[in-house]
Amino acid sequence: MVIINVLKIVNWFRVTNSADLRKYDFSEELTQMKVMKLLYYVQGLYLKLYDERAFDNDILAWRWGPAIQEVHDKYIGQREIVGEISEQDLADFKEVNSDERLAEIVEAVNEAMGNMSASDLVRKTHEERPWKETEQSDVIADDLIKDFFDKNFKVSRE
Structure with a gap:
């Protein structure tokens, strides 16, 4: 199995949010903080269901919850991250959608959780074992994430 680049999954969320912004008056633009929490949940569910990572990047326990260094580095200094959607962003969106397992999870x-605010997601992750039991700035262990998701997330398949 080929593990997809985390920034392609970010682009999936950017493209989806861009469409929502055009479609719904109440939509808010995706932020760097929010996408990192969504990525944490993608990784957790992927570990739960498939016992492997959706993306190869470590998830870090930062002050404001789970974070991914590469995503932070790409969008440093930016709050909202949707901006203009390029052909490459659309290609990344399609690539994520072409992976049936990953598409189902994202x-x-x-x-x-897409309608939750970044601060709601920060509060949620701060209440969860993986973030609480990891020293600040350290890597949140895959085993800890998987165990938490195994015990706390019910998945129904249709």
Whole structure:
């Protein structure tokens, strides 16, 4: 199995949010902080369901919750991250959608948590064992994430 680059998953969320911004008056632009929490849930569900990572990047326990260094570095100094959607962004969106397992998970995470604010997601992750039990700035262990998701997330398949 080929593990997809985390920034392609970010682009999936950017493209989806861009469409929502055009479609719904109440939509808010995706922020760097929010996408990192959504990525944490994507990784957790992927570990739960497939016992492997959705993306190869470590998830770090930062002050404001789970974070991914590469995403932070790409969008440093930016709050909102949607901006203009390029042909490459659309290609990344399609690539994520072409991976049936990954597409199912990003869609489920977006459906369940996409309407939550970044601060709501920060509060949520701060209440969860993986972030609470990891020293600040350290890597949150895959085993800890998987165990937490195994015990706390019910998944129904249709």
